[in-house]
Amino acid sequence: MKEFHIDIPVQFFALDELPQSDQDLVRKAIDMTGTSYSPYSHFSVGAALELADGQVFLGSNQENAVFPVGLCAERTAFFAASANAPDVAPAAIAIAARNAEGFVAKPVSPCGSCRQALLEAEMRFGRPIRVLLYGTDGVYVLPSMRSLLPLTFDGTELV
Ligand code: THU
Numbered sequence: 790m791k792e793f794h795i796d797i798p799v800q801f802f803a804l805d806e807l808p809q810s811d812q813d814l815v816r817k818a819i820d821m822t823g824t825s826y827s828p829y830s831h832f833s834v835g836a837a838l839e840l841a842d843g844q845v846f847l848g849s850n851q852e853n854a855v856f857p858v859g860l861c862a863e864r865t866a867f868f869a870a871s872a873n874a875p876d877v878a879p880a881a882i883a884i885a886a887r888n889a890e891g892f893v894a895k896p897v898s899p900c901g902s903c904r905q906a907l908l909e910a911e912m913r914f915g916r917p918i919r920v921l922l923y924g925t926d927g928v929y930v931l932p933s934m935r936s937l938l939p940l941t942f943d944g945t946e947l948v
Contacts, residue, residue, distance in 0.1 A: 795939045800930040807921075807928060811881070814839055815923050817847060818883040819892070821862065825849040834862035834886045834897065838870050841878040841916065846870035862886075863903035867910065878914035882907065885923040896922030896929045904938040911935060912943055 804812060814837045821835025827850055834850040848866030852859035860868075863884060870879060886897040899907070899920075911918045917933035931937055 797936050797939070798932060802928045802930060804923070804928055807930075810839075811883075811921055811928075811930075814845065814881060814883040815885065815921050815928060817845060818862075818885040818921075818923060821847050821849045822885055822887050822892075823849075825862070826851045828852065829854070829856065829859075832886060832888050834884065836862035836866040836885075837883045838863075838866040838879055839881045839883075840870060840874055841880045841914075842874075844870075844874055844877065846873065861900055861903050863899045864906055867903075867907055871910065878916040879907070879910050879918045880916065881919040881921060883921040883923065892923070892925050894924050894926045896924035896926075898922050898929070898937065901938075904934060905942075907934045908938050908941060908943065 804815060817837035818835040821837060822833040825833035827833050829852050836848045838846045846866050846869045848862045848869060850862045851865060884899060886893050907918055911934045920931040920937060922929040935941060
């Protein structure tokens with residue numbers, strides 16, 4: 790038996806320590822929690838996806854009484870970007886979330902389905918998507934979607 794470990798590089802910043810453009814993106818994600826439709830979970834998530842040409846697409850989680858019909862904030866933003874600017878690579882995504890008590894202290898990170906969807910865009914464009922995860926304790930910064938989804942199923946075996 791052999792064993793190997795996979796390290797994930799996570800940088801941890803105070804919000805005002807980030808470069809201005811990253812701060813702006815995080816603040817857009819924070820603002821977008823205000824448009825969440827989440828009467829079932831009462832968990833409001835906002836996402837701001839910046840493209841390589843500077844366009845920003847925004848999203849928030851959208852729920853439904855038929856629970857699986859709803860969609861996460863990250864894919865709401867990403868699918869809007871992909872539909873409206875299909876030829877432009879995503880460059881960075883910021884995510885923020887709050888519950889009934891306020892914004893979460895420890896950053897929330899994207900679910901597996903959102904990681905999978907964004908990873909495919911990262912591969913398709915051959916450009917990493919930086920990930921900025923907001924919490925009141927600080928902001929986690931990861932270099933790519935792949936770093937959040939190691940041992941990936943990326944479709945390359947489909948032939
Ligand atoms: N949710 C997101 O929008 N993004 C995440 O990263 C985690 C979860 C949403 C889905 C659902 O509307 C609510 O949060 C509770 O899971």
